[in-house]
Amino acid sequence: MSHDYLSETPLLDHENPAIQELIAQRGWAALSESERIGAAYDFVRNEVLFGYNSDDSLPASQVLADGYGQCNTKGTLLMALLRALGIPCRFRGFTIDKGLQRGVVPELVYPLAPRNIIHSWVEVQHRGEWLELEGFILDQGVLTALQAAFPDRNSLCAYGAGTDCLQAPNVAWSGKSTYIQKTGINRDFGVFDSPDAFYADHRQLTRFRGLVYRLIIRHWMNRRVARLRAGRVPTIPGGENNLVPAKSISMQKEAE
Template sequence: MTTTQLLKATRLLDFEHPALRALINERQWLALSEHDRIGAAYAFVRDEIAFGYNTSDDLPASVVLADGYGQCNTKSTLLMALLRALGIPCRLHGFTIDKVLQKGAVTGWAYLLAPRNILHSWVEVQHEGRWINLEGFILDGQYLRALQQRFADHRGPFLGYGVGTPDLNDPAVDWRCADTYIQRDGINQDFGVFDDPDAFYARCGANLSGPKRWVFERIVRHMMNRNVDRIRRSGSPREAAQRSSLPEMTSK
């Protein structure tokens, strides 16, 4: 895999889309150093794209941006598109996670419908001559802080509610020129690295197909997103005033 391959646009990494270009221009990210360009794109995808469930994993970055929310796979696609638009080589690392990691965020028969092994991915970015794993952008800060408040007395490893980490109170989710993780401890299968998400889904498919996918798109994901919103809104009163900036995730 060459640097050129790791910077190109694809069907899913559609960073020439006007909405992505407008975002980059408005934020003036191209004027930043490489370190800060990575940090800016990372922070945007983590906190301005709320944690939630889109119609499918294999969506173009422009669709994820328009939705305003996403999960591990869709947020990875958006982050990769932004990084490549900013001239930062990146690739995708594909996995599956045990669905127990989703328990709490996903409940009832929505949890029962979910496959035991759920497709998962993170982004690997090339910076200062090495590869850095980025996974800590999946959960937006408000959702994560609500979990930290809910489980304030918990000590040790935590698995559930979209989290798989050795320490819920201090997970490695901030960009500090080092690996970031929030779901790594739920991984149960490693598919290796891919040039882009297009290649990952071409090989591994999507999490659901057929009638299950239809039910998920039209019914189940809305239930899941309402539950995630309830968890997020259970955070501190101080953050309540900020929540109006997060997208409504039940209407699409």
């Protein structure tokens, strides 16, 4: 099977004028390979805020226009920027336990959320190896608020975070893999050339539930994220038991 990790696709629309203009304005094309990866990564991590778009399968140019995104949509934008900068990259698909979204999904509708939620990260080819990039999902404002709210915790699986090192997570680009939701992962779909290839077979929140999500629930979630970013972290029913990583929850159930 041949792979093309640099081509444009309908979702990775890196020839879009807005994406090309961003790259030109920032002068990213003149940077070294590591600096190009870091510039695109830092932009997506902090200048594209953590939030919920209307759909996972949005073109990168639409995510850029929205100015916010979550794992899947921010990943699409990062991939488009990397390919536009001549950096080979690919898509890795997963699901995460919905417990990772506790505190962001309103409690009124949390029981209706799918048990397993579509998740992804970006794999980038750098210096002869594939690195896993996931640490771009939460912007620094959200991460700082969580660190302040849970100063004595390192393991957290809620509020959009899934990490065993909350106070010092590996989220900054330094030429190595980065993570912020890894401990919530409960299924691995493998590697895909593009998000287009993944979403052709894996979709979520379609039909009526998808409509309700797009028109009502995601806006509710985005308001909760904005309050979280401002330091008003909502309380989760069940307390400490609902803040442990999803894998630990599964292990506990098996032990019972």
